[in-house]
Amino acid sequence: MTESIQPIDILLVEDNPGDIALTQEALQESKIYNRLHVVCDGEQAMAFLRGQNGFQNAPRPDLILLDLNLPRRNGREILQEIKQDRSLKAIPVVVLTTSNAEKDIVSSYELHANCYVSKPVDLDKFFQAIRSIEQFWFTIVKLPPAHYSGSAVG
Ligand SMILES: [Mg+2]
Numbered sequence: 001m002t003e004s005i006q007p008i009d010i011l012l013v014e015d016n017p018g019d020i021a022l023t024q025e026a027l028q029e030s031k032i033y034n035r036l037h038v039v040c041d042g043e044q045a046m047a048f049l050r051g052q053n054g055f056q057n058a059p060r061p062d063l064i065l066l067d068l069n070l071p072r073r074n075g076r077e078i079l080q081e082i083k084q085d086r087s088l089k090a091i092p093v094v095v096l097t098t099s100n101a102e103k104d105i106v107s108s109y110e111l112h113a114n115c116y117v118s119k120p121v122d123l124d125k126f127f128q129a130i131r132s133i134e135q136f137w138f139t140i141v142k143l144p145p146a147h148y149s150g151s152a153v154g
Contacts, residue, residue: 006146007033008138011061013045013078014038014096015070022123023065026130032138037061042073046081049088060149061091063137066113068097068104076111083112087150092143094133 010027014020020038027036037058039045045066047053064082068075075095082088092114097104100118108116117133120126137143 005033007035008063009059009061010034010036010063010065010134011045011048012036012038012065013040013042013070013075014065014067015040016067019067019119019126022126023130026127027134030131030134032134034134034138035059041071042075042078044072045070045078046073049082049091062143062146064091064093065096065133066093068095068099068108076107079108079111079113085150090144090148090150092137092141094137096133 012020012023014023020040024036024038027034037048039048044053044055045064048055048058049061051058066075066079070078075097079093079095082091082093089112093112095108095113095116096119097116098119105116117129120129
């Protein structure tokens, strides 16, 4: 066994309780040792990522699942802020939203989303989508090393 016992940390930024519950369920059943952290609005998301306002002990997530329509600060603002911050921009961001609108897809990629996924309406398909995202990002993709916390330049 060469597998690390370090869990992977996933930050879910989502305000819909049903989607939160389904994501938790999908990841609980995973063979990949993960910890899912949930915040429900844009301000909390940035507080989590910056270790502020009650999130002092928050880990740096290995992956962010980001809804676009969020209270307080929307997902586009959060995406932009993450990708403009040299200490955060290497963290992959999966935009996960109900929107199929071309403008949302285009603007997300322009803001450097790592991928864009429309939430399936069907519960089983939603569940599968979460599992597929996790499988892809944690068994196929090579991620920055766990100790990496941002470039000193650029
Ligand atoms: Mg929402």
